[in-house]
Amino acid sequence: MAEQMSDDDERQQSPPSDLDFTSNRARTCIVTGSVSGHTEFQSPYPDQVLENVLENVLHFLTSRRDRNSASLVCKSWYRVEALTRSELFIGNCYAVSPGRATARFTRVRALHLKGRPRFADFNLMPPDWGAHFNPWVLAFAKACPWLEKVYLKRMSVTDDDLATLAESFLGFKELVLVCCDGFGTSGLAIFVSKCRQLKVLDLIESEVSDDETDWVSCFPEGESHLESLIFDCVECPINFEALERLVARSSSLKKLSLNRYVSIGQLYRLMVQAPQLTHLGTGSFSPTEIAGQGDQEPDYVTAFAACKSLVCLSGFREIIPDFLPAIYPICANLTSLNFSYANITAEQLKPIISNCHKLQVFWVLDSICDEGLQAVAATCKELRELRVFPVDAREDSDGPVSEVGFQAISEGCRKLQSILYFCQRMTNAAVIAMSRNCPDLVVFRLCIMGRHRPDHVTGEPMDDGFGAIVMNCKKLTRLAVSGLLTDKAFDYIGRYGKLVRTLSVAFAGDSDMALKYVLEGCPQLQKLEIRDSPFGDAALCSGLHHYYNMRFLWMSSCRLTHQGCQQIARAMPRLVVEVIRFADEEEMDDCVQTLYMYRSLEGPRNDAPKFVTIL
Amino acid sequence: MVFEKELNLDATELRLGLPGSSEESLRISNKRALPDMNDDSGVAAAKKCDQETAPPTKAQVVGWPPIRSYRKNSLQTKKTEAETGGMYVKVSMDGAPYLRKIDLKVYKGYPELFKALEDMFKFKVGKYSEREGYNGSEFVPTYEDKDGDWMLVGDVPWEMFINACKRLRIVRGSEARGLGCVV
Numbered sequence: 115m116a117e118q119m120s121d122d123d124e125r126q127q128s129p130p131s132d133l134d135f136t137s138n139r140a141r142t143c144i145v146t147g148s149v150s151g152h153t154e155f156q157s158p159y160p161d162q163v164l165e166n167v168l169e170n171v172l173h174f175l176t177s178r179r180d181r182n183s184a185s186l187v188c189k190s191w192y193r194v195e196a197l198t199r200s201e202l203f204i205g206n207c208y209a210v211s212p213g214r215a216t217a218r219f220t221r222v223r224a225l226h227l228k229g230r231p232r233f234a235d236f237n238l239m240p241p242d243w244g245a246h247f248n249p250w251v252l253a254f255a256k257a258c259p260w261l262e263k264v265y266l267k268r269m270s271v272t273d274d275d276l277a278t279l280a281e282s283f284l285g286f287k288e289l290v291l292v293c294c295d296g297f298g299t300s301g302l303a304i305f306v307s308k309c310r311q312l313k314v315l316d317l318i319e320s321e322v323s324d325d326e327t328d329w330v331s332c333f334p335e336g337e338s339h340l341e342s343l344i345f346d347c348v349e350c351p352i353n354f355e356a357l358e359r360l361v362a363r364s365s366s367l368k369k370l371s372l373n374r375y376v377s378i379g380q381l382y383r384l385m386v387q388a389p390q391l392t393h394l395g396t397g398s399f400s401p402t403e404i405a406g407q408g409d410q411e412p413d414y415v416t417a418f419a420a421c422k423s424l425v426c427l428s429g430f431r432e433i434i435p436d437f438l439p440a441i442y443p444i445c446a447n448l449t450s451l452n453f454s455y456a457n458i459t460a461e462q463l464k465p466i467i468s469n470c471h472k473l474q475v476f477w478v479l480d481s482i483c484d485e486g487l488q489a490v491a492a493t494c495k496e497l498r499e500l501r502v503f504p505v506d507a508r509e510d511s512d513g514p515v516s517e518v519g520f521q522a523i524s525e526g527c528r529k530l531q532s533i534l535y536f537c538q539r540m541t542n543a544a545v546i547a548m549s550r551n552c553p554d555l556v557v558f559r560l561c562i563m564g565r566h567r568p569d570h571v572t573g574e575p576m577d578d579g580f581g582a583i584v585m586n587c588k589k590l591t592r593l594a595v596s597g598l599l600t601d602k603a604f605d606y607i608g609r610y611g612k613l614v615r616t617l618s619v620a621f622a623g624d625s626d627m628a629l630k631y632v633l634e635g636c637p638q639l640q641k642l643e644i645r646d647s648p649f650g651d652a653a654l655c656s657g658l659h660h661y662y663n664m665r666f667l668w669m670s671s672c673r674l675t676h677q678g679c680q681q682i683a684r685a686m687p688r689l690v691v692e693v694i695r696f697a698d699e700e701e702m703d704d705c706v707q708t709l710y711m712y713r714s715l716e717g718p719r720n721d722a723p724k725f726v727t728i729l
Numbered sequence: 730m731v732f733e734k735e736l737n738l739d740a741t742e743l744r745l746g747l748p749g750s751s752e753e754s755l756r757i758s759n760k761r762a763l764p765d766m767n768d769d770s771g772v773a774a775a776k777k778c779d780q781e782t783a784p785p786t787k788a789q790v791v792g793w794p795p796i797r798s799y800r801k802n803s804l805q806t807k808k809t810e811a812e813t814g815g816m817y818v819k820v821s822m823d824g825a826p827y828l829r830k831i832d833l834k835v836y837k838g839y840p841e842l843f844k845a846l847e848d849m850f851k852f853k854v855g856k857y858s859e860r861e862g863y864n865g866s867e868f869v870p871t872y873e874d875k876d877g878d879w880m881l882v883g884d885v886p887w888e889m890f891i892n893a894c895k896r897l898r899i900v901r902g903s904e905a906r907g908l909g910c911v912v
Contacts, residue, residue: 236792293797319799347799351877374803375877402876431803455803479804505804507796536794563794620793645792 168194205665209714212253223262229269247271255282263288273301280308288314298323307332316344324350331356342369346395351375362387371395374431377402382412389420396429414440428452435462445469452477454503460486477501480515487519491526499532513538524548532557539570545579549586559594565621568598581606594618604628608635616641626653633657643668651678666712674706683729690714691729822850822899833891857883872897
């Protein structure tokens, strides 16, 4: 579950080509006479042999970058590569049209689409901006009936789309929706009732509207193929008896994540049915209101102990800490633990974490304080990914975690690759220490919640800290900065951040120079999101040489003007330049509230809402 | 120092924010740091820099800190139930084209709640009796509790009700006849 959230699973560089891909499996080659339909220059026979051989060889190509390179060799290779690509990844659904994608790749089995830009998650964009799944599902329904797997992130999916998905693809196996919206329980009901081969239904941080439909009862009777059912984000009650029966007849079920309407008593009943689980989301982890007096408390400890394969634990949506000891038996096996909805103290954490020697992924709330982080550092020597979320997500609240916990982690968890840390205060010294202690860092996201906040000990800007990170962490591909930052920090990033692909900037920098340093210095930059920073048109122009290599650029509440953005739009025909304004904004001046621009083969999209102007 | 504490400037401080919300939130940044905060002189100086470069008010900014609303809401629901925040529930009425939302914390008891519902939906609640439920009205107030069961409003004490109530539904009297006692 945690691994699906990480945006940095794209280990390969995204090349200028608009379409990327991931692995495919070897299949037996179907020999067809005319692959392309039009005659080539040489005699047909050697060509056929070549293409058959190619097809077999290209099946083994797994990386997106390799496949893209292969497709550029010559027409023959382009054709065969297109035929053998079974997994299609499109990082921006507006970069290419569904028609174009299905025309080129006719045998796709898996589709991976991403829609809205990430800053839309934080209400920086009005709803209904776009990223509709509908045209995609319709195009694929017609052209690729063997589609088995769909993975969507930040897209709008309707109930009808879910119905189309279930009805059009007979062998459909896997649906994963991350940060999606637009559908409800009735869509789910139709989907599950018609997908007889369904193996995976993962709903992750998506908004599911409550149409009061009992979707869990709609899974077909009889033996189920379900391997993964994740619905912790569904904010409505479910039919527990139906769920229990479903779990009982799903012998292949390995991953199950319950929502907060499932009580701990109900969790127990499910665990007893499914001791083979490897991933478990525990639901509320508290009992229902009306506990029967004198009822025997189920033996939670034994239930957990029976799950010998459990490696990934999450949930704890309404945790009653008294029940935490139930998980002691499996701590030693855990590689992933998500406590990010559990408001627990350091004292409550310690008995658990002190047994989690194998832990690699840990998500937690800052309620554990620096002391809790010290306990993590003391035991979790294998930690690769840490995320610390704030209980109180406000700028000026008390900060239970600080540079103390941060530094402790850096000293104890030397293998750290990815960190997301929310805090109220930080020091350059601690960040520098982490840059030295954790050289394997690939993802570094530090969010000092108070805007423009400097090093709280020295009063200095945080430039040196972030500078050390880009200097010392040679594998760094994703960076999010915060706190008081001058242009100097961006000079460091441009100078040393040679592998940086994703950069998030907020309330930082002094002048256009900062953005120039980055655009001119970071050749691998793909995704740049900036808000509330003093960068203007001149800075925007300094990136002209690079924008076709990027997936997108987002700039909101900066110093851009319509004129500046027009210049870019005119200079770069393959770039879609969207200017987005909020409804209540006055139209008077030339200032651009939000700029979102991205490369595309299709030109301006035809589904843009009124508040979007495409230059 | 002592003088300042006796004046109790906190209590009389003008601020934007709901009663009961943290002192630190929505603070106008011209205020000096209080003595009970970090007394590091570096912090005081830092705060000053902060004030000079920060925008004039420290009102909450859209989308900052960058936490998805899903996550914020998940923690919020627990917090507001614990603190004095609002307790909004959906209210539907059979035959009405759309739902409403009310804050249960606003009412002190059943009479006020019923008055509000009557005003909102233009109907009359009947007379409640423990044995027979509501008499004398076509419409009956029901609620869904944490177990997902539909219960008759009024059977349990008010405090227990507002903690258990997830949503309200005003049903037509004929459908409600089955209710009348808690299982």
